[in-house]
Amino acid sequence: MIRISGQHYMRLFAVSVVVMLLVLQTGCWSRKEIETLAFVMASGVDFAEMPNRIMLTAQIAKPKALAAAAMGGSDLERAVWTVSSTGNTIFEAIRHLARQSSRRAFFAHSQWVILGEDVARAGINNVLDAYERDPESRAGAKLAVVKDGKASDFLQTESELESIGAEAYLGILDDASEALSTVVDVDIHEFFKVMASEGIEPVAVRVEIIDRLPDVDVRGQMEQSCISTAPRISGAAVFKDRMLVGWLDEAETRGYNWVRGRVKGSVLTIEDPKEDGQYMTIAILGADSSIEVEMKDDRPVAKVRIQAEANFGETQHMVGRTEDSNLLAKAIIRRFAEAIRQEVHQAIDKAQEEYGSDIFGFGQAIHRKYPKVWKNLRSNWNDDGFKKLNVTVEVKTKIRQIGLVEINLPESR
Amino acid sequence: MRFLLKVLRGIRRRRGRTLKQLVSDADYHEIEAYIEQESLTGKLENTEALIKAAFGGSPDLVFRRMRLAANDQIEVLVCYIDGLVDMHLLAEAILGPIGSELPFDLPLPAAPKGAYDLLGQSLLHGAALQEVDELGDALKVLSKGFAVVFVEGVAQGQAYAVQGWVERSVEEPTTESAVRGPKQGFVENPRVNTSMLRRIIGAPELWFEELEIGGVTKTKVTLAYIKGIASNDLIEEARRRLQSITVDAVFESGYIEEYIEDAPFSPFPTLLRTERPDKAAGSLLEGRIVIITEGTPFVLIAPAVFASFLMASEDYYERSWTSSFLRLVRIIAMFISLTLPSFYIAITTFHQEMLPTPLILSIAAQREGVPFAAIVEAIFLELSFELLREAGIRLPKVVGPAISIVGALVLGEAAVQAGLVSSAMVIVVAFTAIASFASPIWSMTLSVHLLRFPIMILAGSLGLFGVVMGLSAVLIHLSALRTFGVPYLEPFSPVIFPQWKDAGIRAPLWMMDVRPNRKSEQDRIREEPEQKPRPPQS
Amino acid sequence: MAGLEKGKINSKQLFTLLVLTRLIAILLDAPTFSATSIGHDAWIAAVISTSMVLVWACFLVHIGGKFPGMTIIEYSQLVLGPWLGRLAGFLIILFFIQESARAVSVCGAAYVTAVMPETPLLVFVLMITFLSANAVRGGLEVLARAGTIVFGVTIILLTALLILPLNKMDFNYLRPMLAEGWRELQKASLLSFTMYTDYLIITMLLPYLENQKSAARTVAYATLVSGVFIAVLSIVVVVTFGPLISYVNLPAFSLGRLVDFALIIERLEIIPLIAFTVGTGVKQALLLWGVVLGLAQIFNLKEMQALAYPVGLLIVAFSLWIFHGALDKLNFISLRSFGILSILMGVVIPLLIYIVGWIRGSFASAAKKGADRD
Structure with missing residues (x-):
């Protein structure tokens, strides 16, 4: 049994007091009181005029304005402050923010890294290192490229519903990927992972600046608004060898998502199988996909299998139908599969022919299945192997619910 | 040592001095020493004087000199302390029999010794007769509410337990109330x-x-x-x-x-x-x-052991699921009460990345214009809470509400309004306070309150590392503790799985068939196994 | 034993201490050092090295069984003679000091790298060492009891860490297996094995085990359980980081960085750090206990507790100059430097003692001595 004498305790107490005093004396090294921080919600990277090469733009939340808005005060004051600084590297530019900001720029809550198109086209190798190396930055921050614009301009866009731009972009991205799947949801970690993987090239979020319609007030008069631009998120930015090579539009992006199994939900409008000029809309619930590669005559061929499920959403021609509804349903399912196949081919064709960038990971599949074959293919995969790769697409679709009424409604009398 | 010397000196000085002198000197230690030496003499005068002297002539000491009704040659002294004896009982059991004729044909005692024995064996019927040979013994039992009876010429006394004093009746325990379970609490007796x-x-x-x-x-x-x-x-x-x-x-x-x-x-x-x-x-x-x-x-x-401070007796009366849940709640409450302010300080001043963005922005918005560092704010609020709590306990009940009004209004509302503290911190401190009251044992609550402050300081200077270090120090201390030879953290460390049925959770009673006892010579079986109730098999 | 350490531990406590020792050796680094050469096959190296450790640990238990009631410091003196034996014992103690310093320095460095860059390393190292020295003063029983709770906390936190990033995992990254070939895998496994040589502490702990018969079983369980954890951790890191694993510095930490709950707490990087910190405390305390006990046995001291703080200070000083920053650490952990050292200390010396003992016939006399003591 261990007996601890009182003396021991007194000594322990004395030592603890001394340690505690020491700690108090010197222990403010890493302390950063919350009010001394400027919370960067999103950061953008552009090229700057010489002599500095990089312009960093930070969208910083203003807690005071947020507090005022929460207290029921006017929310006229903008809740974010967008500020830019320049430097030779990103890290330097971040530090240079200190020239303008009274608070230390704190990047842990930066939800977006937004690149100007010219930066992305020049190669993002040197840009993203700072974000991955710094433990403060967030690995889950989304990576986006501004189409035909500068990141600093994009960060000036505002949204009606959210007071902080970055939150608005996040909301749009979430909403669009749930409802449309015409966007890609890529964060820095994911981008890096794909970039480092063999036989696959990364994509990033595509964002645009659109002109904002002027407000119309109750009396029907145009109101002069200080907000002039708004964000729009759709499509994808295609990279190759760490450089931006082009864009995918909405349909192509969904095609990309079909292959990658990233479609969470979307709507697809197909032509009525029986009546020309009439359309039906199908609400997609989700999809699974797999890429299979085979060796045929020493050349790889790839097969994409997609399984999609959907609910019947809407038909424009609903009355007076006389066909067997089973046959009709089968026709719809076929059309639906065909529409998907078209989108997928569209995306693959664009990647193969226009960009020569294997964003789908066919090379990766080969690498996993035939590591030895891959050794010969890897060096010239994007420009040679992938461009010549024969891809077949197999789509299986299923309609689950048709809603509260039959596909055929009875004829009106 | 000094006391002993004084007593010895007193004994030496006592020679050649009378008792009266001693009493007038009023040197208590000398009297004490004198009495310790003195045995009973059988002289009632003397006895009475001695006892009186020993109590310093206190007025609550009552002497009753009587003559035995059966034989008025025999003098009796009844001695008791007023207020410690039940007067009815005294009259009925002691004074009554002395002052009345013998109830049936008993041989009349002539000698004092005979009368003394008769009193003890037949006449007086107070409970717990105790023979008193020394004066010191008599004094001791007197203070315990006995009545002592002396007979002239007998160097002995009889002490009767006739205690009866005003005391609190058995009431519901105030510090450990239970919704279900016996409503009796221990009393002072x-x-x-x-x-x-x-x-x-x-x-x-x-x-x-x-x-x-x-x-x-x-x-x-x-x-x-x-x-x-x-x-x-x-x-x-x-x-x-x-x-x-x-x-x-x-x-x-x-x-x-x-x-x-x-x-x-x-x-x-x-x-x-x-x-x-x-x-x-x-x-x-x-x-x-x-x-x-x-x-x-x-x-x-x-x-x-540590786990027993998280248990309430009600745990055994309520159903197993609910009791287990409540114990879990108490464990969490204790943890919250120990560490919540520290975690808040550490996260808001060191690890801002850990909170979701909207939450951190809202905290930042509240802290706009607060002039103090979070650690200062926290210590200030915690101290004021401790003050409020202490004041609330000590104050007369009539003015009690005043404190809560002042505390709630001035500290809570006004301090936030004035921008001295952030409302998030007020919430944290209030939550901590609520959690600390969920502990069933008050002494453990106080210990936790005490430990909260050093951990807060560590959190304010080293962030979560500091908190972890503080908790580790507590853990090492707890591991070194033993209570009557049992490791304090038992049954969690060292691990004794059978006892886990009644530690963090409370298993159904029919499952706890073995007592939590590690000594082999003891009776370990609590109940027959297989007592799980079953519906009739029909 | 000479009554230096009066406490006894039971097999559960031995189990927890050993698992912690082995997990902590690798928790933050796993599986970077092997991944630089074999990438996503790191988990295979973990499995192979676990079986190597298993064989080696059983050997350590076996040799301990030949000298009942004696620590390696004592029986090296019995076998190799008083002076050579003391030298061997002293080398082992130096190794323990170095391992202890390395553990605490890695832990402190993780904080400096990742969470609190402005704070000096000394603060972390000093506080952890102070606490573990404090535990050592309480004796083996206190150490074991604190270790049990820490074990629980560590295992819970680790399990959470392994499960939470589930949505970021892609198990396809495990393929193709054995991409870099057998040779690299062998090297990586050997390197992993050398990381666990502080398991040598078994030879100090065995005499204080209550139930001697369970020793081999307990050690084997501890090795296997920790091996499973390490392998699972490696797999999780691989499937989460994919090819990035060769670049990521503190994988377990970065794993926490990825977790994004969006409920109350996000970015749980502090979770592996906390588990690692408390685990390091226990591991360091255990090694420190071994050092203190060993020193007392070499110099025939009557009391060991008084050594805890001075030796702790020594370890603090040592840990500050053992690595000059993160780059130095990567250089040190290689087969050429650390590998040779740890195999020499952990394998060669016990083997030498065993062989010499076998030749000189020391086993019988030791067994007799042990029987006399009982």
């Missing part, structure tokens, strides 16, 4: 307390040992255990520790606790105290010992 235990535990194996502790207060301390269930080592250890106490006064079981606990400098209590007889009885049946102290309703239970 140890005899009543032992009777309550007896009433719960019918078996004669419930043994009591009585000690008198306190050179001046002469407090009765009772050691209770169940022979055959409590381990002999434990009983021996408890007895040894109790016997080694030499102190002048014991007012409350806290006095005993301080002299027998294992780790006197630890912030954690190693003895459990309770007001509830059912809890004490339950502990006895788990093989623990109970120490009942005269004059306080709080009894001590030993050994008390």
